[in-house]
Amino acid sequence: MQTPKAHVLAGSVRKLLRRKAYGHIANLLLKLRPGDISHLMRDLNERDQVSLFSVLMSRDRSLAAETLNNLGLEVGLEILKLLPSQEITNVLQELETDDAAVFISALPEELAQEVLQRMRVEESTEVQELLRYSEETAGRIMTPNVFALHEDLSVGEAIHSIQTAQDLEMVFYLYVVDDRNHLVGVVSLRQLLMVPPSTPLKKVMTGDVISVTTDTDQEEVARQVALYDLLAIPVVDQENKLVGVITVDDVIDVIKEEATEDIYYLAGVTDDHVQTPPAVSIRRRLPWLVINLATALIAATVVAFYEPTIARFAYLAVFLPVVAGMGGNCGTQTLTVMVRGLALGEVSWENTKATILKEILVGTANGLITGLIAGLVAFLWKGNYLLGVVLSTAMIINMFVAGLMGSLIPLALKKLNIDPAIASGIFLTTFTDVVGFLSFLGLAHLLLQYLPAA
Amino acid sequence: MQTPKAHVLAGSVRKLLRRKAYGHIANLLLKLRPGDISHLMRDLNERDQVSLFSVLMSRDRSLAAETLNNLGLEVGLEILKLLPSQEITNVLQELETDDAAVFISALPEELAQEVLQRMRVEESTEVQELLRYSEETAGRIMTPNVFALHEDLSVGEAIHSIQTAQDLEMVFYLYVVDDRNHLVGVVSLRQLLMVPPSTPLKKVMTGDVISVTTDTDQEEVARQVALYDLLAIPVVDQENKLVGVITVDDVIDVIKEEATEDIYYLAGVTDDHVQTPPAVSIRRRLPWLVINLATALIAATVVAFYEPTIARFAYLAVFLPVVAGMGGNCGTQTLTVMVRGLALGEVSWENTKATILKEILVGTANGLITGLIAGLVAFLWKGNYLLGVVLSTAMIINMFVAGLMGSLIPLALKKLNIDPAIASGIFLTTFTDVVGFLSFLGLAHLLLQYLPAA
Incomplete structure (x- = not known):
């Protein structure tokens, strides 16, 4: 959410935009940090965003x-x-x-090609090389502009290089390479200060040196940077030649992106944001809903099988969604x-069996407690103790299966090698729906002769 | 997941532990980085973890x-x-x-007090001061050991301080303070190299200087570090006196922790991990399930109200979970x-109305499409076109409500000021269950006279 300051600022900017006081706006913007400007722009509508951005472009392209x-x-x-x-x-x-x-x-493909052609050759080539990965x-995600020096240089020469190099704000480590650009070492800026210049x-x-190769998954890159508390990690090709570097600020973006992806996949959302245009959101969310509809209809066939039982004991329909829902939850x-544990590296194949057994135990225990509560409520409500027994038993069975399938899937x-976040939920709820309906209605059907009609 | 290398290593360590070859193990461990050792330990059972840790303690306490x-x-x-x-x-x-x-x-409280008493006074005091926040x-989450120098010092003196200071591996910025320890400026190590020592x-x-105060929420700290691409952020008290620093590696932990918290809250899990003992997991997950059970039973009363309708048209029970489930999804x-957008700062109060309208539009559009599919399936399955109309209409109504409540809640x-991740889901599914049951069974009841009995 915005801070009060950003809110006031957005108000002033909107007023100035309406008055077309672009000079004033520019003076205001040039005093801010890029982070503050982007914060401010989030509070404007699209038209104002573009106007503001044009003002910024005309005055300070780098900002x-x-x-x-x-x-x-x-x-x-x-x-x-x-633009x-x-x-x-x-x-x-x-x-x-x-x-x-x-x-x-x-x-869009055509526009991308046009932009690449208009770019300076060197940069266009660099971008196209990255896009090949x-x-x-x-x-x-690496930047190819990695600051590296030859192993035969002295510390004094290295310090001089740092002093004269352009655009080095984000240099934390000095990577050392041999004649053929193989990565052979790393020095921190502080280490350079600790020894005589002739060293x-x-x-x-x-x-x-801890490094990754160009084909390392970005999630693994983030894990290594976090595990070893690094500020940057060098990227090498298959021959250990230094080709780029990934800094911690990009790693933070990756961590956020991967967390968002996991949250979204678990909820059946792909690459969607508050700002995504409605038509795009509809298109991206629809496939998940259609798949869910298909599995819900499959589960519904189980209920259809027991229609005669329901026709006789209509109150069974009251508890159907409870059994299925509690199993799903x-x-x-x-x-x-499990999904978060896999993402954070908490799960290893060594403790797989113990993990599954634990989840079955937890599911069944909670099934026992909530099942008994639900059974008691049903008994008191409908005055039918057999209904209570059927409901309790069905919930315990379903939550046992929930623990088993929730960890196994x-x-x-x-x-x-499928992202466990992406498809687990659909499989799981199909199981808990089917098992929930089957155990509840199946048990009810078996005990039919002892149940009074509604 | 573990790498093959870690897997082989864990195997060797297990063998050595069984032979009580602690000297060999120590030699092996001392060659590894802390990150690698922790990675390896995750693959061992608890007893082996403790043995390994004791070996480590006896040889290299800092490692x-x-x-x-x-x-x-x-x-x-x-x-x-x-221990x-x-x-x-x-x-x-x-x-x-x-x-x-x-x-x-x-x-545990008692053990914590004992440890604090055994600690060196200075450190014990520092810990207790942090625990007051x-x-x-x-x-x-800050460390009070912040490297700061007085504004009257020269660059040469500053470089000398860095060279002689202990334990400075994670120093990225030099904070500058005045006589009364107020934070007045910041210098990067690289800037120190660029000017004559007498400056x-x-x-x-x-x-x-971008700084936070001691009472700033850790999520806000992480947002600022990410927004301004910082490596560390200084912490000041209410009088702008420098009291600590938070480094980017701790910020990464916060980002992961907050993402995990959001994922967990959305799924009804609190502070739970693969390694959490079963009894603790049961206790922590149970309250969520009990609340869910309560709301499910509230929704069930709606179904109970229409029991006579269901008794006559039992096939309605087949589609009940479909309507409620699709609304929930x-x-x-x-x-x-919305929750992720709020966490990442994508939502502002300025665009609230547009956001809600968008979500209603997306929900209703997808309700229209999936509703028509479901209605068609129901018509073909049961040969009853009125059932199809009722199902389609109920789904469209429910998914309109889903979009509205999903964004509003x-x-x-x-x-x-309640964490939106924590309670939204329960309110939402209560709404979609009640509205789903009510619209589907209500419509069916209204059109009763035109529907043939099952």
Whole structure:
């Protein structure tokens, strides 16, 4: 949510835009940080966003580019699409190669080609090289502008290089390479300060560098940066040649993105945001709903099978959704802990069996408690103790199955190299619906002769 | 998941533990990074974890402490609880104050007091001071060991301080303070290298420092670090006196923790992990299930009201869970996008109305499409076109409500300062269940005279 300050600022900007006081706006914006400007822009409507962005472009292209980057792909793209292709090129050229690649790959194919042709050859080549790597890999998110020095240099020469290099705000480590650009070591800026200038880099560097290859999954990159508390991680190709670097700010983006993806997949949402246009949201959410409808109808055939029983004992229909729903809720708890555990690396194949047994135990125990409560309520409500027994038993069975399937399904999907977040929920609720309906109505049918008609 | 290398390593360690070859194990462990050791320990059972940790403690206490920290609170605590209080004190004393505070606050009250008494006075005082701040605030997660220098020093003196300071691996910025310890500026290590040593710090520092106060919510801290791409953020008290610093590695932990919390809340899980003992998991998940049971039973009273209708047209029971389930799924999609949008700062009060309208539109459109499909299936299945009309209409109504309530509920909770992730789901499914049952059975009841009996 916005801070009160941002709110007041957005109000002033809207007024100034209405008065077309672009000079005033520019003076206001140039005092802010890119993060603050993007924060402010989120509070404006699309037309005002574009006007503001144009003012920014005309006065400080680099600030405009950083603001665009801070706005993120979804909002940034909406603004870019309203600009002429030369302007798009101008702003994207100001970005780091990896960030430019993100926007270009999301532009409509024809526009992307046009922008690439208008770009300076060197940058266009760099972007196209990044785009050759698969999405969500280290190669795709790295910046090729990595600061590396030859192992034969001295510390003094290294410090001089740092002093004269351009555009180095985000340099935390100095990577050391040999004649053929193989990554052979790493030195921190602080280490450089600790030794005499004549010391060879070879002597101060750490030889055992943690690195990833271009095809490493971005989630694994984030895990390593977090595990070893790094500020940046170098990227090498198959021959251990240094080709890029991924900094911690990009890793933070990856962590957020992957968490959002997991949350979304668990809820049946793909790549959707508050700002996504309705038509796009409808199209992206519909397939999940259609699949859910299909599985719900499959589960419904179980109920259809017991129609005569329901016709005689209509109150069974009252508790049907309770049995299925509680199984679904209980299974979702297990599923969520498993999916998150797999994402955070808490689950290992070694403790798989213990994990499944634990989840079965937890599901069954909670099934026992809530099942007895529900059974008691049903008995008191309908004055029928057999109904209570049937409801309790069905819930215990269903929550046992929920614990079993809730842990088994994500593990199985992971083994098959399918993202466990994406499909687990659908399989799970199909199981808990079918088992819930079957156990409740099946038991009711078996005990039919002892049940009084409604 | 573990890498093949970690798997082989865990195998060797298990063998060595069985042979009690502790010397061999120590030699093996001392070659690894803390991150690798914690990775390896996750593959061992609890007894082996404790044995391994004891070996580590006897040989390299600082490595043991870092490993403990990497294991995280849940697993780390299980190991700590099995150690004598003096050993716990020894290992926690090696940690940064903020990390030690995390473990101490999670120990049983009596044990925590004992450990605090055994600790060196200075560290014990620091830990107790952190524990005075509320959970999930900047004060609680900061480290009080912040590297700050007086504004009157020169760049040369500053570089000398860095060279002689102890334990500075995670220093990225030099904070500058005045006589009364007020935060007045910041300098990056690289900036220090760019100017002559005689330059006063005052001349090179940036005066406009982004900082947070001790009571800033940790989620807001993480948002600022991400927004401004910082490596560390200083923490000041109400008088702008510098009292601590939060580094990016801790921010990464906060981001993961908050994402996990949101995912868990949406699924009705609190602070639960794969390694959590079954009894604890049962106790933590049960309240959610009981609340869900209560709301499910409330919704069931709607069905109970229409029992006579169901007794006559039993096939209505077949489609009841379909209507309620589709509403729930559709609403969950909206809810998830809203909750994540609120967490990531994508939603502002300015665009609230547009957001709600969009979600209603998306819900209704998808309700129209899936409703028509479901209605057609019902018509073909039961050969009853009125049933199809009733089902379609009920689904459209329910998914309209799902879009409305899915966006309204999290916004309302946020306004009331309640975490929208925590309670939205329960309110939502209560609405979609009640509206689903009511619209489907209500419509069926109204059109009763035109429907043939089953």
